[in-house]
Amino acid sequence: MIGMDACKDMMATLPVGPGALVAIALVAIVLLNALRQVLFKNPHNPPVVFYWIPVFGSAATYGMDPYKFFEDNRKKFGDVFTFVMLGRNITVALGPTGNDFVLNAKHSDVSAEEIYTNVTTPVFGRGVIYDCPNHRLMEQKKFAKSALTTNAFKTYVPLITKEVRKYWFKSPEFFGGDSNKISGRTNLMIAQPEMTIFTASRTLQGEEVRAKFDESFADLYHDLDRGFTPLHFVFPNIPIPATFRRDKAQKKVSDTYMEVINERRRKGKLDNPDLLNVLLKEGVYKDGVRMTDREIANLQIGILMGGQHTSAATSTWALLHLGADAALRDALYREQLEVCGSDLPELTYENLQNMPLLNNTIRETLRMHPPLHSLMRYVRHDLQIPGSPFIVPKGNCILAAPGVPMIDEHYFREPLRYDPNRWVEAKNQISLDTTDTSTTITKGAKSPYLPFGAGRHRCIGEQFAYVQLGTILSLFIREFDWTLLPGQEVPKPDYSSMVTLPSAPAEIIWTRRQSKEKN
């Protein structure tokens, strides 16, 4: 009490009020921090991007446009530099060498789960992906891989076709129940996420799970989505409605998968090759431990969420680029006719394998718009960066940005031009290592084209993505011709959510092909 009084007396005698004192203190902190950065540079650590606000660091410039941030700093510092973001020191390693350094770092040196668990575990649930030891994740990827086989894909193409048609017919974004409509306007940011979740749930999780999306699941997954944001990276349990709804939805969705599991066991309905059945049959780890029903349920959520954001973003970008290029749409339509026949019978998995232009369209879309711009690992021990004098200290993060070489003219001629045909020649030049190796650490991270990452955390969804996107895009090409809104160009990217999305308006105007003959 005496101390307080003394303090108040002192304040009363000062020529400035308490507000001004705080302001002066803050300015001093900012200036001292700036001075420290200029005067003390450790030659053994990578150069640090200058920042004014302590702790906050370069969060704003990085977050607004990470590619511009990477490019600006590469000009200043070269391929390796560190920036501060919300209290973390993040060391960026650019280029194919940087990709290899980050993505093929030894598991004993770095960890992905340390960074990602904050945002993924509350959404997916416990015991899977980044909420378990890494050797468990490696085996979960292997289990999931058994549902992503050629034989499974052959059954998926007709299922995806049926779902897409059903969606077009019903959705107000397309026919809205009136199949005589011959033209319309579609907001892809509404349509593509819906199409993606219906097709993924129908194929990977089966009929009864898909049916739940017509009822409670759509809203619940929406709540999960709104709790899956960059904000939750930093504040996983920030007390806002989105967080509470996320937690409620996670329990409900997970419980519902467990009910589905029990029902399938009771009915002995374990013959479909979907992910749920594969895990029920094969979900036993090497040490004899069996995945619990809860873990199987949570892995369903994780895999669906992973495929959902990435695939929905990619089909949206592809449809926008096609909307800007009539000649390309035309060539894709001719490819459909040539490969499938002029009567365009039901699409098959084999058809998709024979459509190079379609697959190059997906490949080119992922080149310009890889869904994830930053792949991060936590550094557990001091790490020497090969070919440089720098040591990354323990406790930093390291960051790979595979999208940077993908738009670098050193590797891709006219990198900002969307041109699927570039892959016709490029295939002979750049080795496109697409073999999946989820259980072993592979080299092959030194490629300038890594939209699915590399190393032990490499994506297992690549082939599924090509089947899902190939089917959806083929159906669009067959059924519609479309353009962007009048005077509109392909939108700029928006980096503020978990995947790189087009900014609004991401809309197309379509007309139905052969609508006259059809009627």
Ligand code: 81H
């Ligand atoms: C977002 C990310 C980021 C987003 C990192 C990790 C994930 C993921 C800034 C994912 C997504 C990949 C995943 C699943 C499910 C699954 C396994 C993995 C960033 C940086 C990083 C924004 F600025 F872990 F969540 F830092 F979904 F089972 F915020 N998602 N994923 N889905 N398919 N492939 O890797 O930028």
